[in-house]
Amino acid sequence: MTPKRTVLSNGMVLLTSEQRTLPMVSIELLVDAGSAHESAPQAGLANLTAKLLTYGTKRRSAVQINETLDFIGASLETACAQDTASLSMTVLKKDLGTGLELLADVLTQPAFPQPEIDRQKQAIIATIRATEENPGAVAGKAFAAALFPQSPYGRPVEGTEASVKALQQKNLQDFFARYYRPNRSIIAVVGDVSEQEIASLLETALRSWSKGEPSAVATAPVKIGSSKLVRMNKDLTQANIIMGHIGVARGNSDYYAVQVMNYVLGGGGFSSRVMDSIRNERGLAYSVYSFFAAERSHGTFEFVMQTKNETAMEAIRIGNDEIRRMREEPVSDQELNDAKDYLIGSFPLRFDTNRKVASFLAQVEYFKLGLDYPDRYPDLIRSVNGEEVLRVAKQYLHPEMLITVIVGNLKKIAEK
Numbered sequence: 001m002t003p004k005r006t007v008l009s010n011g012m013v014l015l016t017s018e019q020r021t022l023p024m025v026s027i028e029l030l031v032d033a034g035s036a037h038e039s040a041p042q043a044g045l046a047n048l049t050a051k052l053l054t055y056g057t058k059r060r061s062a063v064q065i066n067e068t069l070d071f072i073g074a075s076l077e078t079a080c081a082q083d084t085a086s087l088s089m090t091v092l093k094k095d096l097g098t099g100l101e102l103l104a105d106v107l108t109q110p111a112f113p114q115p116e117i118d119r120q121k122q123a124i125i126a127t128i129r130a131t132e133e134n135p136g137a138v139a140g141k142a143f144a145a146a147l148f149p150q151s152p153y154g155r156p157v158e159g160t161e162a163s164v165k166a167l168q169q170k171n172l173q174d175f176f177a178r179y180y181r182p183n184r185s186i187i188a189v190v191g192d193v194s195e196q197e198i199a200s201l202l203e204t205a206l207r208s209w210s211k212g213e214p215s216a217v218a219t220a221p222v223k224i225g226s227s228k229l230v231r232m233n234k235d236l237t238q239a240n241i242i243m244g245h246i247g248v249a250r251g252n253s254d255y256y257a258v259q260v261m262n263y264v265l266g267g268g269g270f271s272s273r274v275m276d277s278i279r280n281e282r283g284l285a286y287s288v289y290s291f292f293a294a295e296r297s298h299g300t301f302e303f304v305m306q307t308k309n310e311t312a313m314e315a316i317r318i319g320n321d322e323i324r325r326m327r328e329e330p331v332s333d334q335e336l337n338d339a340k341d342y343l344i345g346s347f348p349l350r351f352d353t354n355r356k357v358a359s360f361l362a363q364v365e366y367f368k369l370g371l372d373y374p375d376r377y378p379d380l381i382r383s384v385n386g387e388e389v390l391r392v393a394k395q396y397l398h399p400e401m402l403i404t405v406i407v408g409n410l411k412k413i414a415e416k
Contacts, residue, residue, distance in 0.1 A: 044159020239408025266290030
């Protein structure tokens with residue numbers, strides 16, 4: 001069934017895909033309420049606000065919310081990213097009314113009870129501390145901070161231990177009141193329900209949810225970090241390395257050519273050039289890959305690998321060489337066809353569950369790709385040719401701009 005798009009009276013965009021095979025409904029709600037909207041001293045505010053939604057409303061305690069979900073066998077989860085916060089629900093068709101009532105309650109009447117705030121702050125701080133023991137996460141954090149200095153995009157969504165400790169109940173209430181509004185939201189509903197039925201149910205359930213200030217145009221980070229080497233000492237046998245720089249925004253017309261190019265470089269697993277030269281030929285790294293992550297306003301390019309401390313500098317040198325080679329040598333017909341076949345062939349795996357379809361539809365709307373995007377995608381990839389791959393490699397790979405982060409045993413790395 002082709003998805004349908006409606007705008008509800010409160011300004012919320014509704015996407016519906018009717019799937020009658022199972023008596024289930026999956027719901028994905030995206031709200032323009034990510035960490036990009038918070039200040040540096042309040043880092044972690046968007047994340048804490050999203051977490052607290054399901055921990056008590058003006059009508060139900062956290063325990064009552066969980067008991068209701070258990071009773072109807074439904075799931076309700078929240079998450080927060082840099083640009084958006086999300087709520088995901090899966091519910092049986094027969095309990096859709098109860099599910100929507102609960103969803104409306106957490107969306108419009110969260111209480112942010114102080115004991116729950118204190119508990120969640122402790123849990124987040126414990127997660128931040130645990131992350132400091134994960135060398136890959138430490139490298140990722142340092143890379144973002146170096147690439148996007150003085151920007152929310154350069155800070156972790158969870159915030160820092162100090163910023164989370166400082167967050168107050170009033171901060172959450174104010175953030176929620178300002179950013180959690182229907183005209184800043186997209187809801188995708190997939191499953192055993194028609195567009196007319198779900199639109200009517202949502203109009204009723206969310207009748208008290210009023211519009212707020214509309215979403216602004218996404219703005220790219222003002223300052224981009226320049227090329228540098230960041231070394232962080234940790235007593236590890238393997239060095240964790242990230243090399244990268246600014247990438248492309250999702251709306252860039254070269255996005256698809258960039259994806260094909262990156263598949264050949266380092267996105268294609270065992271069939272990528274970097275896997276071939278760094279792992280297969282020289283045995284320097286077990287894991288090596290690259291990717292372009294694209295947001296609405298900007299993007300990043302990252303080249304990630306783990307290698308022994310003693311071979312870290314050699315692996316970095318070869319990684320640099322491969323990035324340069326990508327800009328200089330045309331791709332072979334075999335490389336081009338393998339990349340396109342994989343990207344087209346793996347695309348349907350994004351829709352193998354209703355929940356994945358709901359999430360995908362919300363993203364399609366968020367990035368303004370059009371509801372016919374799944375039908376157009378194969379041709380968008382198929383039309384990429386070798387000349388375009390070389391052109392985008394020259395245009396979007398910048399060896400001279402690389403920020404390189406090394407987390408490892410610096411003494412052993414330096415000895416080499």
